[in-house]
Amino acid sequence: MIIKGKVWKFGDHIDTDIIIPARYLNTSDPNELALHCMEDYDKDFIKNISPGDIIVAGDNFGCGSSREHAPIAIKEAGVSCVIAKSFARIFFRNAINIGLPIFESSETSLGALQGDELEIFPEKGIIKNITQNELYNTNPMPIFIQNLIASGGLVEYTKKEIERRQIEY
């Protein structure tokens, strides 16, 4: 899997109320959620992004509520992955569980600028900034989480797990 896209830069503490305001949580329809992604921060975000674009943010991305609607809105908006200096705990789990790739990388957060083109090699833990011709590192994911993502998220993983147990019994 190689991810390639243009950077959308965000600051520190981007909370889930910014990613998808609660006033839109009376639905769980991914398409509808995506329409309001980041609108209180930048109302044109959703109009201007192209499929495959990448969100690059600072510390504590996704802090606040447990709403899975946040990573769903981002994924459905066509964003290929989120790179941040650090993630809030529940957002981190939710993104992995629904299969939205996320990477922790301070170097990218500091180095990449709005509009830069990035190419990510998740297995190698390397992020290439094509525009600036720089290389950044990202923390490798634990094996358990790599397996989860490889299975296609927690639902698929659990299905397989349940089948495996039924065979054992």
Added chain:
Amino acid sequence: MGKSITEKIILSHSDKKELKRGELIKARIDFAFANDITGPLAINVFERIGSKEVFDKNKVTLIADHFTPNKDIKSAEQTKVLKEFSREQNLNYYELGQVGIEHALLPEKGLVLPGYLIIGADSHTPTSGALGALSIGVGSTDLGVAMATGEVWLKVPESMKFLYKGKLNKWVGGKDLVLYTISKIGVDGANYRVMEFAGETIKNLSIDNRFTMCNMAIEAGAKSGIIEADEITEEYLKGRAEKEYNIFKSDLDAEYEQVIEINVADIEPQVAFPHLPENCKGISEVKDILIDQSVIGSCTNGRIEDMRIAAEILKNNKVNKRVRLIIIPATQQIYLEALEEGLLKIFIESGAIVSPPTCGPCLGGHMGILAKGERAISTTNRNFVGRMGHPESEIYLASPAIAAASAITGKISSPEEVI
């Protein structure tokens, strides 16, 4: 090497003999719940897995508290999903006449108990940590999977210990302690870790104040907040707990990532300025901030003690003409107690409006939304951009004492100004 209360609880819910911090493990849960926002997604996950029955119908519950009484057709559809699933699965289901904000309702009903491992599809799930349980917020996928399997994947967390010493100043309570603590460590100061609140001040702190503190652990990014169960906890559980429970305590030689000592004598009532809970100032430093609305309620401060404090301040006072004061008892039981104690009469006579139990304005749902440029003082837990309404409105967080006093003066004020 000794173990912390958190490690003991996780260990007792896993198949492991020993735990390593940072290790990813599977754990059995004692209780799982979701609400009208996170529930429909969790049910969808449950169905996609192909499960027919929840792992244990006594250990799963759904609570429609966020947009109820249903604020529009879409919310009504979501609530209906919860209701039908609960009926089909024979689950306890809470709405309207039975309802309360989940984090106030579960302890009140004795559904969550000391030593439990609890997951909830809501970020303020740590509230029940005040009973000496490990109570963790997760997303809908985790919850849907746990409803099917009774298990959750967890990273064994580090713990931070907060030792509070000294006597509380007048009008200072759990809300001020936790706001002050968040302002010291920052909104990601406890990311991935458990905040263990301890020390002589906590030993003497009422259960309602303990709930308030654990409730806001997530506002420092924590996996949970936890307080060891003691006599105060057991007193609270009398008549509520129908099942057996286990009291775990941290060993004296337990290892902490950090131990932070806080002398509470230094703490005055706190106010968190927009737009992060860490932006705190002591009330004496807050000058001339006019408000349009005051909200007393939520899973943070909608309990009976909070109602009593508000009534003490509002008694024989009038709400300022420029202010809407909205008071929201967190559960039907609290509503009833407030009625019996005569508190509702005081509220209404002062010019407040009393809402049925709901999350309502706390998340900008309904029952008190802010217009552009409006400003609120609120006992809720988040003052993020747009949280209570228009993206250009403002929320200041504080205790019920400050929120009540401010409603009277029309600007953010200490209770000393009105009492």
